[in-house]
Amino acid sequence: MITVQHLTRRFGPRLAVDDVSFHLERGEVVGFLGPNGAGKTTTMRVLTGFLPPSAGTVEVGGHDVLRDSLAVRERIGYLPESVPLYREHRVQEMLVFQGRLRGLARAEAKRRAGLVLERVGLSERARSLIGRLSKGQRQRVGLAVALLPDPEVLVLDEPTSGLDPLQRIEVRRLIQELARERTVLLSSHILPEIEAVCPRVIILQRGRLAADGTQTELLARLGGGNFVRLELAAGPDGATPDAAALALVRARIAALPDVTSVEARGGEGDFAAFEVRGQGALAEGLGRLAQREGWAVRELSTQRPTLEGLFARIALELEPARPDPAQPEGSLEGAA
Amino acid sequence: MKGFGAIYRRELAGLFLAPLAWVLFFLVLLYQAYFFLLVLDTKGGEVNGSLAFVLGGGTPFWLLTLFLPPLLTMRMISEESRSGLLEFLLTAPVADAAVVSGKALAAATFLALVWASAFLFGALTALLGAPPDWGLVFAAWLGASLVSALFSALGLVSSALFSTPLLAAFMAILVNIALFALPFLARSWRGTGGAVLARALEYTDVLGHYQGSFLSGALDSAHCAFFLAWTAAALFLAVRVVESRRWLG
Numbered sequence: 309m310i311t312v313q314h315l316t317r318r319f320g321p322r323l324a325v326d327d328v329s330f331h332l333e334r335g336e337v338v339g340f341l342g343p344n345g346a347g348k349t350t351t352m353r354v355l356t357g358f359l360p361p362s363a364g365t366v367e368v369g370g371h372d373v374l375r376d377s378l379a380v381r382e383r384i385g386y387l388p389e390s391v392p393l394y395r396e397h398r399v400q401e402m403l404v405f406q407g408r409l410r411g412l413a414r415a416e417a418k419r420r421a422g423l424v425l426e427r428v429g430l431s432e433r434a435r436s437l438i439g440r441l442s443k444g445q446r447q448r449v450g451l452a453v454a455l456l457p458d459p460e461v462l463v464l465d466e467p468t469s470g471l472d473p474l475q476r477i478e479v480r481r482l483i484q485e486l487a488r489e490r491t492v493l494l495s496s497h498i499l500p501e502i503e504a505v506c507p508r509v510i511i512l513q514r515g516r517l518a519a520d521g522t523q524t525e526l527l528a529r530l531g532g533g534n535f536v537r538l539e540l541a542a543g544p545d546g547a548t549p550d551a552a553a554l555a556l557v558r559a560r561i562a563a564l565p566d567v568t569s570v571e572a573r574g575g576e577g578d579f580a581a582f583e584v585r586g587q588g589a590l591a592e593g594l595g596r597l598a599q600r601e602g603w604a605v606r607e608l609s610t611q612r613p614t615l616e617g618l619f620a621r622i623a624l625e626l627e628p629a630r631p632d633p634a635q636p637e638g639s640l641e642g643a644a
Numbered sequence: 645m646k647g648f649g650a651i652y653r654r655e656l657a658g659l660f661l662a663p664l665a666w667v668l669f670f671l672v673l674l675y676q677a678y679f680f681l682l683v684l685d686t687k688g689g690e691v692n693g694s695l696a697f698v699l700g701g702g703t704p705f706w707l708l709t710l711f712l713p714p715l716l717t718m719r720m721i722s723e724e725s726r727s728g729l730l731e732f733l734l735t736a737p738v739a740d741a742a743v744v745s746g747k748a749l750a751a752a753t754f755l756a757l758v759w760a761s762a763f764l765f766g767a768l769t770a771l772l773g774a775p776p777d778w779g780l781v782f783a784a785w786l787g788a789s790l791v792s793a794l795f796s797a798l799g800l801v802s803s804a805l806f807s808t809p810l811l812a813a814f815m816a817i818l819v820n821i822a823l824f825a826l827p828f829l830a831r832s833w834r835g836t837g838g839a840v841l842a843r844a845l846e847y848t849d850v851l852g853h854y855q856g857s858f859l860s861g862a863l864d865s866a867h868c869a870f871f872l873a874w875t876a877a878a879l880f881l882a883v884r885v886v887e888s889r890r891w892l893g
């Protein structure tokens with residue numbers, strides 16, 4: 309449905325999007341992540357025909373975004389980051405205007421306006437002035453505007469920013485519902501939300517594609533997947549563990565056959581914590597070791613890496629972003 | 645043009661929803677009524693001449709026409725670009741030309757309504773027993789509206805070029821003044837050898853063409869075409885500027 313090939317977008321000397329390629333199948337729901345200034349909004353603006361690409365091609369539903377811009381725009385419902393709305397108009401008027409722009413008859417536009425307002429839970433504010441709405445309410449009007457033409461593709465730039473937790477859940481549910489028949493590209497800084505809604509994520513970093521794949525694929529490639537957290541009480545007297553003792557414990561853990569890495573995660577006064585990575589039954593091996601050594605174990609748990617962790621590693625450039633068109637789908641570029 | 649009607653209606657509604665437009669509307673109404681009565685008085689009750697005066701025959705009209713269109717159009721692109729509304733319009737499945745011309749026509753319509761106050765003045769004098777020559781009033785009104793359409797289109801070019809409404813209005817007013825003053829320059833150069841330049845400037849003669857035709861009550865389609873062609877050229881320029889904004893970001 310959406311094919312982006314070697315998309316580059318410059319603003320003067322600044323490279324906002326740098327050789328990004330990805331493809332969205334019809335019906336896919338993809339989370340678009342990346343730190344501030346990574347190029348998410350810019351990419352979306354190119355997709356929706358607002359900004360022309362500096363290089364590369366973008367196709368939506370088989371139509372080129374430069375040559376066949378109107379056909380592309382007809383297929384897309386877009387919620388821009390700034391949630392543009394005519395504040396001097398009423399909610400209903402804004403929605404009818406959107407319908408009229410898309411060539412709907414007035415009656416049909418009104419009917420659709422009623423439908424989408426119900427979907428975003430704002431039916432009772434149809435006659436309110438948009439300027440008098442709260443930020444979250446305006447955000448939902450923006451979503452209703454994007455949904456009004458019943459588009460095949462939804463491009464939503466931070467659709468839940470400014471929403472209260474309940475509304476966030478509502479919007480999340482709405483997006484999941486919409487996703488059944490539509491292709492959705494949505495950006496967000498709220499990672500648990502992306503985790504819940506989007507099976508696949510694309511992560512940008514400094515304008516480059518840093519990761520693209522299903523969450524499970526990406527997380528599996530991240531630092532060898534799971535790790536075990538081991539937390540030890542420092543000693544019977546509750547004294548702060550000294551560096552020598554810590555190093556000793558660490559060496560013992562590292563000596564286990566399956567362990568590939570041990571990272572001290574610090575301790576607060578009376579305990580020491582370690583993150584242990586490796587293969588096989590790590591937790592069991594660590595448990596036996598602790599028993600043998602007589603360590604007082606406070607916690608021994610298998611941790612799954614989160615999107616948050618992946619995001620942090622990319623944002624902190626622990627995972628160097630390197631665009632490589634030959635990369636297969638589901639790659640964590642640079643780490644693979 | 646798809647979307648043109650929707651944008652035109654939205655822009656017109658937007659103008660009337662802003663308090664500024666109403667303030668302008670009533671101030672101009674008072675201003676026009678004042679000069680109408682003043683001239684009516686000095687001309688000893690000559691209705692047609694007085695109506696023509698407030699629709700282009702006199703300097704007060706031109707003062708308004710140089711300043712009002714820029715004030716109406718200054719925000720239409722520059723401010724919407726800031727607020728993101730331009731992003732909304734330019735990602736809708738409508739041509740840039742529909743967006744630009746819808747906005748220009750809305751501003752021109754607003755001004756045409758302002759100039760229609762002359763009909764009101766005419767009706768009042770008719771009630772008092774001195775009916776104007778309606779054909780003449782209509783021709784003068786049409787001329788006033790056509791000039792306003794041209795200046796609105798130029799105002800939009802300026803609004804697309806400059807990032808703040810105030811700067812856009814200022815530059816548009818300068819352009820309007822230049823356009824207004826060029827024919828006078830042309831006339832003064834005619835004798836001094838700059839014949840080619842003078843002829844070229846002749847084509848920019850908004851005022852001359854205007855006064856030559858509409859104020860005499862004759863609806864000359866060539867003169868209508870003159871304004872429409874200039875307006876179309878300005879709109880085309882505005883569309884190109886909007887387009888280049890997309891490239892620059």
Ligand SMILES: Nc1ncnc2c1ncn2[C@@H]1O[C@H](COP(=O)(O)OP(=O)(O)OP(=O)(O)O)[C@@H](O)[C@H]1O
Pocket residue numbers: 319322323324342343344345346347348349350351389892893
């Ligand atoms: N109109 C513009 N003119 C110049 N530079 C721009 C423009 N728009 C974006 N940029 C630059 O392009 C880069 C990417 O910006 P973009 O808005 O796409 O980031 P983003 O991923 O959406 O960030 P955020 O999470 O903060 O929304 C930034 O460095 C920004 O400064």
Ligand SMILES: [Mg+2]
Pocket residue numbers: 348349350389465
């Ligand atoms: Mg953004």
